[in-house]
Amino acid sequence: MMRLPFQLSIALLLLALPLLAQAKPAYITDTFKVTMRSGESSTHRILRMLNSGDQVDLLSTDSESGYSKIRTASGLEGYVLSRQLMNQPSARNQLKTLQQRFMSSNPPPLN
Secondary structure, eight states, X not given: OTHHHHHHHHHHHHHHHHHHHHOOOOOOOSOOEEEXXXXXXXXXXXXXXXXXXXXXXXXXXXXXXXEEEEEOTTSOEEEEEGGGOOSSOOHXXXXXXXXXXXXXXXXXXXX
16 A cells, blocks of 8 residues: 555656756846836826936935926926835946956957
8 A cells, every 4th residue: 555655646746747847947038128107197198207216306205106207308307116226226237337447447458
């Protein structure tokens, strides 16, 4: 009687091996779009989709609604969820800036 559960366990393990072998690493992108709206709710019209890392001017914040009023570089004003704003550039933009500084101070060797 003890052999049946053992044999069943081995059979299930052998069946699961192909599923485990098919898995490969993947990463979630840090690029996303943020909706800029005409008012302080998701029912207001979308004015523009902003890219992660875009710099905007913060004009005001309403902690009750959870929205902040912003102005884009082109001068368009609207509202975004406050939680989608950061006080510093995104990590991707910071890395790009550091890479540019590094490359300008350390040019590649001439062959």
